Amino acid sequence: MPKETSKAKADRLKKLIAVLRKTYPNARVELNYSNPLELLVATILSAQCTDKRVNIVTAQLFKKYRSAADYANADLAELEQDIKSTGFYRNKARTLKALGQQLVERHRGEVPNSMEQLTKLPGVGRKTANVLLGNAFGINAGIVVDTHVMRLAQRLGLTTQKDPEKIEHDLMQLVPQKLWTDFAHWLIWHGRRRCIARKPDCANCEVKQLCPQIGVKK
Structure with missing residues (x-):
């Protein structure tokens, strides 16, 4: 099979975006939240856990912990029990407490809205920062690359990379910036x-009709 030219890939991507937009017009982050702090906490809890389970846990958690200071001052053992069913709860509880402390000490209790500041926070890498920026702040600073985006980007022939940041770089070169957040939602x-x-x-x-099905067993 001949290698796809850059123009052919760009044309295919335009068609792909049109179909995905039509198929998933209401695509959004499936974690429940009402402010940036809640989305940040929910995203951290979602590591190795389903969004459905996280939403069950945060329904009560967000009533109990309403501010960064609440997490900063939390009893660690109690916080562990509050989030236990999300898995890896000891590490997550320590992260949330440290996160709350840093938000209080360095950001007056508010979640910052820049990639540079977000990725300095405990438990926050590019993926989590992109989730926050795109959904809580409406800023297209990058493309969320989770397990679904990684898998689909490879199957669709949009990247040959396996490292999340390299995959993100490839996608950012192809997808118009104004669609970065939406594109991740569509793939997810x-x-x-x-x-x-x-x-x-x-x-x-x-x-x-637009997918080369790379890596798919037939």
Whole structure:
């Protein structure tokens, strides 16, 4: 199979975006939150945990911990129990407490809205920062690369990389910046609903005519 030219890939991506936009017009982050701090906490809790489980936990957690100071002053053992069902709860509790302390000490209890400041916070890497910036602040600073985005970007032939930051770089070169947040949502929703990891539903896939199915066992 001949290598796809840059122009051909760009044309295919435009069509791909159009189909995904039509298929998932309401795509959004599936974590429940009402402010940047809640989204930050929920995103940290979502590591190795489903959004559904996180939403169950945060329904009560957010009533109890309403500010960065609440996390900073939390009893660690109590916080561990409050988030236990999300898994890795000891590490997550320590991270949330340290996060609260740093927000209070350095940011007056507010969540900063820049990549540089966010990635200095405990437990916050580029992926989490991109989630915050794109969804809580409406800033397209990068593209969220989670397990779904990584898998679909490879299957769709949009990258040959395996490192999340390199995948993000490749996608940022292809996708218009104004669509960076939406594009991640579309891939995540498609990855959860159609292009699942082990047995993707290629027969009924909305983008099958645009997908080279790289790495998919046939």
